[in-house]
Amino acid sequence: MPPLSFAHRLPTLLLGVLLLTAGSAAAASLEATDARLRLLPGDLPGAGYFTLNNTGDTPVTLTGAASEAFDKVMLHQSIEEDGMANMHAVDAVEVAPESTFTFAPKGHHLMLMQRSADLSVGDSVTVELEFQQRDPLKVTFDVVSPAER
């Protein structure tokens, strides 16, 4: 009896649709803009900059990043110590509800190390930003020259 079996499956189908809708609504509350990767020559690490916009009503915590073009990606923060520019690793960055956080030169950045793919200025690279509260966010970074901000 096909009609009856379809009726049985209907609640499951509806639930699936509802879950999909909730998932995409959550994804839309977080976006990364102005994403660029400053490429240095040779084996030197690249630096990734972007702005995270959290338009949701709960905080999101960035806990890491990964890219197929680099074996290792870390969260870093540049600091000045005794007049010397230095940097250190950061475990996590929290973005409060309805606010933005900017990764920029002389501040927070992604340190992209051990390049595993050929890259040149003008290319784009996909980086997955990883969060404590939600699925990773895939972001396309423009590869730019180190002379660019």
Ligand SMILES: [Cu+2]
């Ligand atoms: Cu760094």
